[in-house]
Amino acid sequence: MEKKLYIKEEIDRLSKYWYGIASSIGSSLFLLLGIMDYFSTPENFNRFLMYRLCVSLLLFASFFVNKKIKSKYRKVLFTYAIIISAATIELMILDFGGHRSTYYVGLIILVICVLGLIPMNLSFSLLGISLIYAIYLVPILLFDKITDFRTFFTANSFLLSFFVIAVIWRYSTQKNLIRTFSLQYDLDQKREQLAKYSTQLEQLVEERTRELNKSEIMLRALFDNANDGIMIMNRDGIILNVNQKACDIHGFDRDTLIGTNIKLLETQENLDSYKERLERILNGEALLFETRHYRRDGNKVSLEISSKAIAVEGITYVQSFQRDITEKKRLQEQLFQSQKMESIGILAGGIAHDFNNILSAILGHAELLHEFSNLDDAGKEKVRIIENGARKAGQMISKLLSFARKGSFETVPLNLNDIVKDTVDLLERMMTKKNVAIKMEIDHTLPSIEGDANQLEQVVMNIMVNAGDVMPNGGVITVATSSVDLERDAGSIHPLLAPGKYVVLKISDTGPGIPEEIRDKIFDPFFTTKGPGKGTGLGLAMVYGIVKEHQGVIDVRTKLGRGATFEIYLPMSGKLIPRLERPFVSSMAGREKVLVVDDEEDIVSFIKDVLESQGYKVLATTNPVYALDIFKEIKDTIDLVISDIIMPLVNGRELIRHFKLIKPSVRILAISGYEAGIIDKKDKDINAFIRKPFEGIYLLSVVRRVLDAADIPTSSWRMPL
Numbered sequence: 001m002e003k004k005l006y007i008k009e010e011i012d013r014l015s016k017y018w019y020g021i022a023s024s025i026g027s028s029l030f031l032l033l034g035i036m037d038y039f040s041t042p043e044n045f046n047r048f049l050m051y052r053l054c055v056s057l058l059l060f061a062s063f064f065v066n067k068k069i070k071s072k073y074r075k076v077l078f079t080y081a082i083i084i085s086a087a088t089i090e091l092m093i094l095d096f097g098g099h100r101s102t103y104y105v106g107l108i109i110l111v112i113c114v115l116g117l118i119p120m121n122l123s124f125s126l127l128g129i130s131l132i133y134a135i136y137l138v139p140i141l142l143f144d145k146i147t148d149f150r151t152f153f154t155a156n157s158f159l160l161s162f163f164v165i166a167v168i169w170r171y172s173t174q175k176n177l178i179r180t181f182s183l184q185y186d187l188d189q190k191r192e193q194l195a196k197y198s199t200q201l202e203q204l205v206e207e208r209t210r211e212l213n214k215s216e217i218m219l220r221a222l223f224d225n226a227n228d229g230i231m232i233m234n235r236d237g238i239i240l241n242v243n244q245k246a247c248d249i250h251g252f253d254r255d256t257l258i259g260t261n262i263k264l265l266e267t268q269e270n271l272d273s274y275k276e277r278l279e280r281i282l283n284g285e286a287l288l289f290e291t292r293h294y295r296r297d298g299n300k301v302s303l304e305i306s307s308k309a310i311a312v313e314g315i316t317y318v319q320s321f322q323r324d325i326t327e328k329k330r331l332q333e334q335l336f337q338s339q340k341m342e343s344i345g346i347l348a349g350g351i352a353h354d355f356n357n358i359l360s361a362i363l364g365h366a367e368l369l370h371e372f373s374n375l376d377d378a379g380k381e382k383v384r385i386i387e388n389g390a391r392k393a394g395q396m397i398s399k400l401l402s403f404a405r406k407g408s409f410e411t412v413p414l415n416l417n418d419i420v421k422d423t424v425d426l427l428e429r430m431m432t433k434k435n436v437a438i439k440m441e442i443d444h445t446l447p448s449i450e451g452d453a454n455q456l457e458q459v460v461m462n463i464m465v466n467a468g469d470v471m472p473n474g475g476v477i478t479v480a481t482s483s484v485d486l487e488r489d490a491g492s493i494h495p496l497l498a499p500g501k502y503v504v505l506k507i508s509d510t511g512p513g514i515p516e517e518i519r520d521k522i523f524d525p526f527f528t529t530k531g532p533g534k535g536t537g538l539g540l541a542m543v544y545g546i547v548k549e550h551q552g553v554i555d556v557r558t559k560l561g562r563g564a565t566f567e568i569y570l571p572m573s574g575k576l577i578p579r580l581e582r583p584f585v586s587s588m589a590g591r592e593k594v595l596v597v598d599d600e601e602d603i604v605s606f607i608k609d610v611l612e613s614q615g616y617k618v619l620a621t622t623n624p625v626y627a628l629d630i631f632k633e634i635k636d637t638i639d640l641v642i643s644d645i646i647m648p649l650v651n652g653r654e655l656i657r658h659f660k661l662i663k664p665s666v667r668i669l670a671i672s673g674y675e676a677g678i679i680d681k682k683d684k685d686i687n688a689f690i691r692k693p694f695e696g697i698y699l700l701s702v703v704r705r706v707l708d709a710a711d712i713p714t715s716s717w718r719m720p721l
Helices: 003-032 034-040 042-068 071-095 102-117 122-143 149-224 244-250 268-282 326-372 377-403 416-433 453-469 539-549 601-613 624-637 652-662 696-707
Strands: 229-234 239-242 287-294 300-312 315-324 412-414 436-441 449-451 475-486 500-509 553-558 564-571 593-597 617-621 640-644 667-672 688-691
Touching (some): 003 034, 003 071, 003 102, 042 071, 071 102, 102 149, 268 287, 268 300, 268 315, 300 326, 326 377, 326 601, 412 416, 412 453, 416 436, 416 453, 416 500, 436 453, 453 500, 453 564, 593 601, 601 617, 617 624, 624 652, 640 652, 640 696, 652 667, 667 696
Parallel strands (some): 436 475, 593 640, 640 667
Antiparallel strands (some): 229 239, 229 315, 287 300, 300 315, 475 500, 553 564
16 A cells, blocks of 8 residues: 555544544533523523534534545535534524624634544645634624624634634644654554565475475485484494384394494404494595494394494584395305306316216226136236226216216106105115114105206205214204295295295204304315215215206205204196106127227227127227218218217217218217217217216117117216216
8 A cells, every 4th residue: 555545544544533523522512511601691592502402413413424424525524514513603603792792712612623633634624714714704794783893803813813823733733643644654564564574584484494394304214214224323333323224134122222332233253343444434434344243133144334424513423324235145155156166067077078088998998807807806806996996986077067067967757755765765774873763754745846866866865964974873864845835935045046836855954053164165065074084075065066957946054053954945847757667678799880989099999899799890990080081981881880079180079960961870879078968969960878987888788779779868878877
């Protein structure tokens, strides 16, 4: 609202208020002054009383009209009140002395009520005064004969003087009133502006407070719900605040951790490095490190910690973000174990071929020497010792290849219960002698799995033999089978275990348990706790390799004094288990012509002697190129080719392919110091495969079956030592 409009409205408000007072006073005075009439002019009392009653009623009525009319009509009302009041007084003046009457004083009282009480501007004040004076003077001049000029002059002089003073006073008062309202308007504007500023300030404070609260709630939510543990410590390592994740990691509640020194959670082996790390952090270095803390249950948790010193209002704090990497470390150990196995497997595969060639020559010629030489008993005993040594060496190579997944095996549907029962029957008598009882908990509804029966039998046997060895004073071995459907809990059982359906084999003992310091080494090749000469350290390593090759996992749960449990999870198959029959060979002799190709002279000599002892005609050479030339010349007379796969001059597969191109009907027997895995089992060029070293009788049986056109199943493509 503009200032002029504000002043106008305020003056209108005061005018309305004071007119109400003035009309009330005027109405009352007109009646009260009737007493004066009674004493001053008793003869006119009744007539004057009628005048007074009329004007009093009119003024009283204008009091109510003043409350209802709009401000723009209020001057008309004021003018009306002035006229009727001045006219009434003028009637009484004319009736009581005319120009000599003292009732002109009533006009002065009227001016006092009008100009003294009602706020009027100068123009309206002059108009009011002019009306009052005109109503007094004009009737006297028209209707009264002036005889007492002195009294008339005095009365007019007095009236005019008072009117001038009243106008000046009203003008001055009106100016002061306008100035007051102007100042009040400015003050109100300032007050409103201050109120507006105050409101804005309150809103700003409220908004900032709300933002601060929101920020605090957000930071608190981020702190409490972080996926990593968070600790705030002072420079001495005293914990000042922790989030819920840190409590969950350590197994303590918040009140217990707060006030505790962080070094009490550090494991003994990390205490020295703790002091060094804290000093580096306080010197301004941001550290990322791994450590281990104690949990409330006494176990240890592996942590990856990121720490940094921060200054808040001159006080140094240490913030620590802690991530539980226990499962990650466990997974790393499993992967490291797999990598070790792979490395050993590569090493074993690299030496297996040459080593098996040597063993083949030793074992083969020892067999020939034993069978076809005229040795005395002492000589035959020495030959037998050589054979046994060669076989043991071959077994060791076989174990190395097996645990490292280099061994070959044929996966067929089978029932794990059958393997467990056969192995228990085999070991039961030996365990009874050691005062060890075997307890079986078999699930007779066990679904089938796919695997190699010989390999899985070796797994069960190795674990049970180890269990018997750790209980020299007797005990109990429990072998249990079951099936399980793992959905989301697979990773919690073992980090490498994928969700799915599994057949579970558990072998438990009541022995002393496995110490923590060697628990991570039990699957390492050549690691053993047995004395010198009492173990090769390949048993559990081979178990690990076989289980992994079967797409399964193996885990160990143990506590000192409470024995150990090996848990093996093998993927469920559910396929029908076929009945297999071994091919029967009635005679190993023959008259066919055989071409033998091998880069080792000793092996060629051994094979040639064995075959010729049974009537075969043998052409043997160590040169594959020469062998190919001979084959081209006399291909029609050659019935069987025995060829090594790995040779320095020519790849055995390529050589066999050339033989087949020259004569598609020729039978092929492949031999190698490697496992059958080097041969593609869908390769139609190869009719059978024998892994070195092998015995002469096994060679003769395979040769006879190949020549009789009965392909050897891949499950028989190895020589059991």
